[in-house]
Amino acid sequence: MAKEIIIATGFYDIPYKLNVPGEELPKVTHYYSDPHFYAFQKVIVVGAMNSAVDAALEIWRKGAEVTMVIRGSSIGERVKYWIKPDIENRIEEGAIKAYFNSSIMKITPETVEVITPEGIKIIDNDWVIAATGYQPNLKFLESAGIVLSDDEVRCPVLNPETHETSVKGIYLAGVICGGMNTHRLFIENSREHAEKIIRAIASR
Numbered sequence: 373m374a375k376e377i378i379i380a381t382g383f384y385d386i387p388y389k390l391n392v393p394g395e396e397l398p399k400v401t402h403y404y405s406d407p408h409f410y411a412f413q414k415v416i417v418v419g420a421m422n423s424a425v426d427a428a429l430e431i432w433r434k435g436a437e438v439t440m441v442i443r444g445s446s447i448g449e450r451v452k453y454w455i456k457p458d459i460e461n462r463i464e465e466g467a468i469k470a471y472f473n474s475s476i477m478k479i480t481p482e483t484v485e486v487i488t489p490e491g492i493k494i495i496d497n498d499w500v501i502a503a504t505g506y507q508p509n510l511k512f513l514e515s516a517g518i519v520l521s522d523d524e525v526r527c528p529v530l531n532p533e534t535h536e537t538s539v540k541g542i543y544l545a546g547v548i549c550g551g552m553n554t555h556r557l558f559i560e561n562s563r564e565h566a567e568k569i570i571r572a573i574a575s576r
């Protein structure tokens with residue numbers, strides 16, 4: 373039996389759903405990987421944060437016809453500062469079409485219905501990439517007995533020096549340490565977790 377366990381499960385486990393008819397169709401995905409797959413096809417990207425913007429730009433650069441459906445009135449403020457002007461300029465020149473203040477109402481095998489400030493648009497469509505964000509699987513941590521904060525962040529309770537949880541011998545590393553606050557930690561500021569954990573284990 374393992375004496376020590378390190379959990380580093382990130383926060384991409386549970387996508388936020390669109391909750392619209394047709395979301396279960398095989399052309400709809402919450403996980404984007406290879407832009408070449410979408411070349412020369414009609415793709416809708418939902419969302420306006422880093423994942424949506426990266427997907428839209430990469431797929432458009434592989435020759436796809438890309439339409440973004442964005443709930444708010446602009447590209448997300450937290451989009452990387454060197455990427456944001458790229459997407460804004462592609463939208464402004466019309467290379468990538470974007471519907472702001474808009475939401476998907478329905479997805480069919482051939483189309484997507486979008487409610488926009490100008491009314492309902494029916495868009496021909498091959499693929500939908502719903503880059504609508506994710507939540508960490510905190511139930512998994514709780515099922516291991518790990519205590520979470522009782523506020524809305526549900527932050528796992530950790531010893532900040534060792535990253536050991538409330539369960540002796542179980543440590544957390546990476547983004548999962550932030551609970552529902554999934555923007556607080558990223559690659560650069562999580563590397564120290566591994567160092568702390570290994571130091572703690574080695575000193576036992």
Ligand SMILES: Cc1cc2nc3c(=O)[nH]c(=O)nc-3n(C[C@H](O)[C@H](O)[C@H](O)COP(=O)(O)OP(=O)(O)OC[C@H]3O[C@@H](n4cnc5c(N)ncnc54)[C@H](O)[C@@H]3O)c2cc1C
Nearest residue numbers: 380381382383384422423426545546547548557558559560
């Ligand atoms: C488009 C995009 C661009 C990004 N750009 C940057 C950037 O420029 N700089 C930066 O710092 N960060 C960036 N990030 C964020 C970065 O990817 C995350 O901060 C980082 O991956 C988190 O690392 P992690 O090890 O905590 O979790 P993850 O990298 O998510 O790794 C978790 C792993 O655990 C596995 N897993 C989950 N549950 C289980 C289970 N029950 N059993 C077994 N395995 C499981 C998963 O399959 C996965 O392999 C970006 C993210 C995205 C989506």
